[in-house]
Amino acid sequence: MLLMALALPAGNCPAGVSAVGGLSRRHTAEPGGRYDGVILVRNRGDTEREVVVYQTDFRRNHEGRRTYSEPGRLARSNAGWVTLSPERFIIPPGSSEQVYYTVSVPEDENLRGTYWSMVMVEPIDTPDPETVGAEETKVSVGIRVTGRTGIHMITNIGETGERDIRIMDRTLVQDDEGRVFLQMDIENTGERHISARIWTELYNDEGMNVGRFGAERTRMGLLPGNSSRQRINLTHVPPGSYQALVIIDDDSEEVFGAQLSFNLQEAEGTEAGGD
Numbered sequence: 001m002l003l004m005a006l007a008l009p010a011g012n013c014p015a016g017v018s019a020v021g022g023l024s025r026r027h028t029a030e031p032g033g034r035y036d037g038v039i040l041v042r043n044r045g046d047t048e049r050e051v052v053v054y055q056t057d058f059r060r061n062h063e064g065r066r067t068y069s070e071p072g073r074l075a076r077s078n079a080g081w082v083t084l085s086p087e088r089f090i091i092p093p094g095s096s097e098q099v100y101y102t103v104s105v106p107e108d109e110n111l112r113g114t115y116w117s118m119v120m121v122e123p124i125d126t127p128d129p130e131t132v133g134a135e136e137t138k139v140s141v142g143i144r145v146t147g148r149t150g151i152h153m154i155t156n157i158g159e160t161g162e163r164d165i166r167i168m169d170r171t172l173v174q175d176d177e178g179r180v181f182l183q184m185d186i187e188n189t190g191e192r193h194i195s196a197r198i199w200t201e202l203y204n205d206e207g208m209n210v211g212r213f214g215a216e217r218t219r220m221g222l223l224p225g226n227s228s229r230q231r232i233n234l235t236h237v238p239p240g241s242y243q244a245l246v247i248i249d250d251d252s253e254e255v256f257g258a259q260l261s262f263n264l265q266e267a268e269g270t271e272a273g274g275d
Helices: none
Strands: 002-007 017-019 024-029 034-043 049-060 066-069 082-085 088-091 096-104 113-124 128-131 140-146 149-157 165-174 180-188 194-204 209-214 220-222 227-233 241-249 255-263
Touching (some): 017 113, 017 149, 024 096, 034 088, 034 113, 049 082, 049 149, 082 113, 088 096, 096 149, 165 255, 180 194, 180 220, 180 241, 220 227
Parallel strands (some): 002 140
Antiparallel strands (some): 034 096, 049 066, 049 088, 082 096, 113 149, 165 180, 194 220, 194 241, 241 255
């Protein structure tokens, strides 16, 4: 029998089994340190479910690509530091189960910045075979659709690790509704996770400030080596030439900025220049 398993993207599954609370567990620890925590898993369905809990490495880029790989493959993976219990269990309908985790940081003075992995919470469904044709020579196909919740396990090593970002690309884009955005692809080139607010101060060709405009997302969380696409809505800014000061602030001593120039009359597909 051929079995086809369709794994949905990691995220909360409201109608079934999912982890309760935020999708990240962020802690600060020193080399040789240890910390513990709990992930609450809830079955919102009306049938008993079997669940497995396992680890993967994870990274994402500005094009929306999410890569899940074998735990421990990435240079900054902390998968080998994490212990989970239980790793397999059954939840009655309308009930919850606690998964305990322990993170033991190696005693390595060379550890710097942020390390992470993912804990995946995934229900196991019994396949429901469907026979194609009546003859024994025909292939039976069972389809199993699963949803899973991915939880970031993030470890910051004290206050160590450089913070740095790079704006990979910046351009003005126009969507199907005619809205105009300043779009930026931002990469974390540092050693530490950042959680930043992004906005731009806009100046016209006479040097006058015409307003402050925030990014669509309130905050950008970005792990080292990962990248994100951010957009600032400029739809209601009058046509003309502008200078923009882009600010990326993660509430630390480091504040990142970039100066851009563009002409809104040539918005669609036009690159925004700058440093």
